[in-house]
Amino acid sequence: MDKKYLNIYNEILNKIENNYFKPNSKLPSENDLMREYNVSRATIRNALNLLEQNGYIQKIKGKGSFVLDIHKFNFPVSGLISFKELSKKIGLNANTILKELSVIKPDSYLMKQLQISGDEHVWKVIRVREIDNKKIILDKDYFNKKFVPLLTKDICEDSIYEYLESKLGLKISFAKKEITVQIATEDDKKYLDLEGYNMVVVVKSYIYLDDASLFQYSESRHRPDKFKFVDFARRNKEVMKG
Amino acid sequence: MDKKYLNIYNEILNKIENNYFKPNSKLPSENDLMREYNVSRATIRNALNLLEQNGYIQKIKGKGSFVLDIHKFNFPVSGLISFKELSKKIGLNANTILKELSVIKPDSYLMKQLQISGDEHVWKVIRVREIDNKKIILDKDYFNKKFVPLLTKDICEDSIYEYLESKLGLKISFAKKEITVQIATEDDKKYLDLEGYNMVVVVKSYIYLDDASLFQYSESRHRPDKFKFVDFARRNKEVMKG
C-alpha cells in the first residue's frame, strides 16, 4: 500500500494500541508530525481525521489531539465486521454449523428486501453460530446471485466475506442495520438453545457494494441474554445547526 | 455560519431532500461544483465527504457521486440525537413525565460509570417517555454536577440537551452506546406499560464533551416490541487491510 496517510494512520494506531501513545495524553502536533513524516499538513490531517472518525483520538482546537480511553472496553459489533473477524478479535470458542445452502426464487418479502424481481435468483444460507458449545445465533443470509455466482459448503463454514472480498473481489462499502426484538419463531426454537427465553434480538442488514448496489440481505437472530451491540457515535455538525 | 463547505453541504442536502437531486442519479462532478460555487476543489470535497459519511451519497472513483436511496426509510435513532429531536423528526405524539430530579452522591456502580470519586455530586433524572399515551421508555440520566450546575423541572420536561447546548454552551462531541436485553426490573414494571413483556431493551450511553471529558451516563429502558435501532455503517478502510 503506497498511500502515505494510511501508513501514518496505521503507524499511529499501532503506537496507541501498544501504549506508546497513552490514553489521555497528547499526540505530537500536526506541525511536528509533518516534519517527522516529511509530508504536507493535509496528509497528516487525513490520517488524524481517520483516527478521530474511528474513535481513537479527539482533536481539540487550540489544544491538540488526545488519545481516547474507550477502545479497551469495546466489542466492536458496530460497523461492518463479520462473525469470523469478530470471534477472532474477542477470542471466543466459536463454531459455525451450516443448516441450509440453496438457490431459490425470492418470495415477495425477499424481492422487496433485495429490491429485485421474481425472475432473479438468490442464494439462501442458513447458519447457526455456536459459542462455548451453545447455539446462540441463527444467521439467515440472502445473496443476489448476480453478484455471487457460486457458494459452497466450505465457504459458508469458513467466512463468506473473506471469499467475497479476496476471491471475488467484491468491495463491501456500507450497510444499513436495524435492530428489533421479536417473539421467537418455531425456527428460532428449533435451531437455537433458547433456554426458556421466548424472544430473540433480530438484526436485519442491507449490505451494499461500492457501486451502491444492494447485494445481500440478512437476518441475524440472537438469544437475548447473549446479545450486545456497541456503537460509537459522533454528534453530527449539520445536526447542531438545526 | 461562514464556513463554505458547510453551506455547500447543506445546499446539496436540501436538493437531495427536495428531490432536485434524485435517488441513484449522479451529482455534478467536483470540477463542475468548483465552478458553480467558485471555491477550490478541497472545499467541495470537504462537503461531499460529509455527505458520504452521513450516508446521503456514494462516491465512486472514475464515475462520480451518486445519491443514495436509503434515507427515506430511516428512523435515525443512531448517532446522537435527543428524544425531543427524534419525536419532532418522526412526528410522534410524545410526552415526557418527570419522576425524579435530585442531587445524589454516587454509589460504587455510578462512580465507575461516570469515572468519578465518591466526593463529587451527580444529578439524577428519572423520566418516563409516553408515546401515543403508552409509557414506553424509562430514561435514567446521571450528569456530573461539575459540568451541569443546575437542572430544573421545566428543563427536564422540555429538552435537557437543548439547555446544555444552547444555555450552558456545552459541546457534546461523541458517545459510546451499548445495547443489551435484560429481564425487567421492579422499576421497569412500576413505571412502564409493559403489557406482559418481561424483558426490556437497555441502551447504556456514555456521553462525552468536546474536550473528551465524560459528563453523562444514562440508561434508556425500552419496551421490547416498541424498540428499533437503525444504524448506518461504512466498512472501514483499515479493517480492509487486515
Added chain:
DNA sequence: GAGTGGTCTAGACCACAAG
C-alpha cells in the same frame, strides 16, 4: 483520450487555548 474521484504539495489566514 477525456472525465472522474483519490492523493498530495506548499502555501495562507483564521479562531481558539494557554502562559
Added chain:
DNA sequence: TTGTGGTCTAGACCACTCT
C-alpha cells in the same frame, strides 16, 4: 504572544471508468 487545529486556495499527478 505562541502554538494549536480549522478552513481555504491553486495547483499537480495518479488510478480508474467509459467511449
